[in-house]
Amino acid sequence: MRPALQPGDWLLVDPTTRRWPRRGTxxxxxxxxxxxxVIKRVAARPGDTIRVPGGQHRLGSAEAWLLGxxxxxxxxxxxxxxxxxxxxxxxAWLRYGPFGRPFGPVGQPSRRRSAR
Amino acid sequence: MSRLTTRLVQALAPTTVASAHCDIPCGIYDPHGAVLAAQTVAKMVELIGALDGTSPADRNKFIRCVTVKEQHAEIVKHEVQVIWSDYFKPEHLVANPDLHTKVWNLLKLAGKNKQNVDAEAAAQLQAGVKEFADIFWSTKK
Known part of the structure; x- marks a missing residue:
């Protein structure tokens, strides 16, 4: 997941998430x-259509497509x-360590990226 | 003071580890490819069974389905063989003493699926590959 994350990063993970967060998270x-x-990025959410070898696939109401x-x-x-x-x-919400790594939110898609 | 810092760091450090990719630490073995290929074989048998026309379009589709069935039965053999020979170690045989026989039968079954258009053999292949995958995952626990 470089450069967003590095091995050894300390992350606060929000376990109350009940639905797939937006793309890029x-x-x-x-x-x-x-x-x-495992830690991955949401590439497509329920209802999205993705391209797979041999055609297209529409994700079910609880499915997400995750990519590293x-x-x-x-x-x-x-x-x-x-x-x-x-x-x-x-x-994954916030990186809080270890010392020397930037503190702050991780993997938040920018407004521009999520609009794509 | 430094002891306090150490304890504070220990208290704050995460206790759970999530991997970004599992290839390098745990090897690149995954029976999913074999499971998918066995599914494809079964699907091709189904599609072939649904064809009855002699039109060029149907004959073309027939040949394509047979080709894909052949290829994916071969993928099953390859994927199973690689995991069997490269991944499994003697200690895995303790919990699964009949692994060799099962793999042997599975490879023969894949061959049978190449030779025939047989829904039952395809279902057996799927079940066999699933069992093989379950054995594989049981060694990861």
Whole structure:
């Protein structure tokens, strides 16, 4: 997730998130099948149509399409498909450490980006 | 004073770790590719069964479906073989002593799906791959 996040960053995660946040937001989810805690970015939300090999796919009412920021090495929805809301752990909200890393919100899409 | 700082840092540091990508720390093995390929084989058998026309369009689609069925049965074999030979280690056999037999049967089943248009064999292939995937994930817990 570089440069947005670096290994070792301390993040406050909002676990009260009950729906998929807007595109561009960084979320912590349980990876389908493995249950591993992983951190990804919301690329598409319920009702969005995405392009997949061989056509288009419309996401269900609880589904999101999650992608890592490093497409060459990230294991994300391209591998395990759309992720259901019950896998969502929370929204990554704030980086508060460690010392020397910038303090503040992470992964908030800018107004311009979310409008695209 | 420095002890207090250390304790404060320890108290504030996160206790849960989320990974950005799991490739490098945990290896790049994932049976999902085999699961998808087995699904594709079953879908192709279904599509082939639904064709009855002799029109050029239907014959063309028939050949395309057979080709995709062949390719994806081969993907099942490849994906299963790679995880079997490269990922599984002797200690995994303790919990799954019949792994070798299961993989052997699964590979034969993939071959059977190449040779035939058989909905039952396709369903068996899907079930077998799912079982293989479940064994794989059980070793990750």
């Amino acid at each position: 960084i979320v912590v989810v349980r990876q389908p099948a493995s249950g591993r805690l 920021d490093a497409p060459e090495i990230s294991v994300d929805s391209r591998r395990y498909g759309a992720v259901n809301l019950d896998h969502l752990v929370g929204r």
